[in-house]
Structure formats: structure tokens, C-alpha cells
Amino acid sequence: METGTVLEGLKASRIMLVDDEPANLKVLEKMLEMQGYSNVVSVQDPRTVVDLYRRERTDLILLDLNMPNMSGFDVMARLRELKERTPAPIIVLTAQTGKDFLVRAFEGGARDYVTKPFDVHELLARVRTMLEAHMAHRLAYAQKEILEGMVRERTAELMRTRLQVVQRLGRASEYRDNETGKHIIRVSQTAALIAKRIGWGEADCEMLLHATPMHDVGKIGIPDRILLKPGKLEPDEWEIMKTHTTIGAHILEGDDSDLLLLAREIALTHHEKWEGSGYPNAVSGEAIPVSGRIVALADVFDALTSERPYKKTWSVDAATDLIRENRGKHFDPRLVDVFLELLPEITEIRDSLSDAVEG
Secondary structure (H helix, E strand, O other): OOHHHHHHHHHOOEEEEEEOOOOOOOHHHHHHHHOOOOOOEEOOHHHHHHHHHHHHHOOOEEEEEOOOOHHHHHHHHHHOOOOOOOOEEEEEEEEOOHHHHHHHHHHHOOOOOEEEEOHHHHHHHHHHHHHHHHHHHHHHHHHHHHHHHHHHHHHHHHHHHHHHHHHHHHHHHHOOOOOOHHHHHHHHHHHHHHHHHHOOHHHHHHHHHHHHHHHHHHHHHOOHHHHHOOOOOOHHHEEEEEEOOHHHHHHHOOOOOOHHHHHHHHHHHHHOOOOOOOOOOOOOOHHOOOOHHHHHHHHHHHHHHHOOOEEEOOOHHHHHHHHOOEEEOOOHHHHHHHHHHHHHHHHHHEEEHHHOOOO
């Protein structure tokens, strides 16, 4: 059963009448007003239709086809150019009954047609049917937008949750090691900077920025006697230390989100070397994921230029010389070239996030 609210909504619908004959417009206006339609706009010059349509939302257009200056077909073409998601339906008013003519009207954007001279009851029935369908279409589209908004918000919430997990895992590895939180931030920002220079998109660079902090999360599983040893590790201790890559990969596996998949990839491969002597799998060259190659370079540079209990701080020049020497050995040669191009920006990251300013 129809509610009063729905009926009121139909009667308040904005109906645009487009006809170059004033007498035809008067007849249509009177007919619609007698049925309670209170928002009827008559347009005699079809060239003004698009501007009027843009100015205020229209719910239905009754359109004559044979008009001077601009035909109804031209009007429909101009309206289509607006590319609206829920365009107002068009009922064509025409004296033409030929099949080709009507097919052209439907292909042009018409939803229905009434032949002249028209039957009043038939036209009113078609107007009402078209308005009801358009109202339902608008309502369905609005509900779709609401649902899509809810999905977007939920997706964003899940992403925020994952980022919090990432940050806390990264922080946990900091507490286990002698590295600082700023080391992880510096490595992440340097990695994202390199990725951007080699052509990664903004979203991928941001993903790398958030995934990199977990590159050493596997150190959680390394015994303190090895992880915190101030001197050089014995061969058997070094073998245990190297397992932090696979431990990290195991910690991060089991989630199919892009963020954690990338984090796992980095944790597993950032100690591989270009010529194949790295660990844990001794892969080489292009077989090493680009993310792992990028983080390897950023991590080594920052580790060398940072003070640790087992080593003194290297100068930027000394660290850069070592990276040059290992171009095509430890590091991807193309990435080394990019690193050297970006050295001023990388040094700025290092200086702005210096460990020396921590309390």
C-alpha cells in the first residue's frame, strides 16, 4: 500500500517539459498540475536545457524531438555528456512512429515514448511509472553508496589494526636488540625513498614504509647471549643469528594481507646478496624480491653509520665507499646507483632522526 510520504515525494518531483511550441507546453503544464505535480519547469528553447538541468536536480524530462536550433536527439546527447550516475529518465514526445526513429531515440537515451496526439491518461500513467522507477533507482543507489562507505570504513579500520600490529612487532624487536626505534624509522623512510625513485607508485611506497619496520622481527627468537653479545660471534653463534630471517618469516606468515605478505618477504630476504652468498636461501640477482634488495641497502647503510656496542660509528663517506665496493656483489647495482643519487636526501633522513637526540 502506498504511503502518503511516497506520494508526496512523487508529486514534488521536478519535471522538465521541453517543447518549442508554447501551446504544447501549456497543455502539458495544465495536465500535470491538475494531477498535483507542483514542480513543473517548461523550456521552450532546447539550448538552455543542460544549464537548467545542472542548476537543479531533475527527476523526469518530457522531450519533444523535432525542434529548431537543437533537436531532442541533440539535447539527449548533451545530457549524456554529463555522465551522471542516476540521470533523469526521458520520455520522448513525438509524432513519428517509424521503427528506425524510435530505435534511434532509445539509443540516444530515451526510456519511454508517447506519440502525438497523446492520450492524457496514458501519458500520466507513464509519467507516474517513470517517476516511481527513478525514485526507486535513486534510493537503491543511495543505499549502495552507504554500504560502500561502510565497507571502506571497515577496510580502513582493518588496515589501521594491521598497522598497529606492525608497529608493535617492530617495537618488540627493538626491545630485544640494541637498535633504536629511530633506526627502524630511518631504514623505512630510506627504503620508501629508493622505491619511489625507481618508479613504485605512492600506495606501494607507503606499503613498503609500513612493512619495513618488521624486517628484523625474527630477532625476538634469538637468545640474549647471542643477540646482545658485544664482541664478534663464533661460527655456531652466527648460524643461530642468521635464523632470525626464517623466524621472522614464520612470525609473519598466515595472513594474506598485502602489508604482512610484503613484511614477510622483506624479513626473509633482506640478508640475501646479489651474487648469491647471502642467507637464508643463498638466492641471487633478480630472484631476490626488489623489496628485500631495497631494504638490504637501506639497512646496511644505517647500521654502518650508527653506533652499536660491538662497533663504532662509520662516517657517511666510509659507509658509502663500502656500498660502492659491493655494487654487484652484496647489492643490486641499479639500486646502488639510485642510492648514490639520493644520498643527500638519505643523509638528511639520517640527520633529522639522529639517535643522539634521544633522551
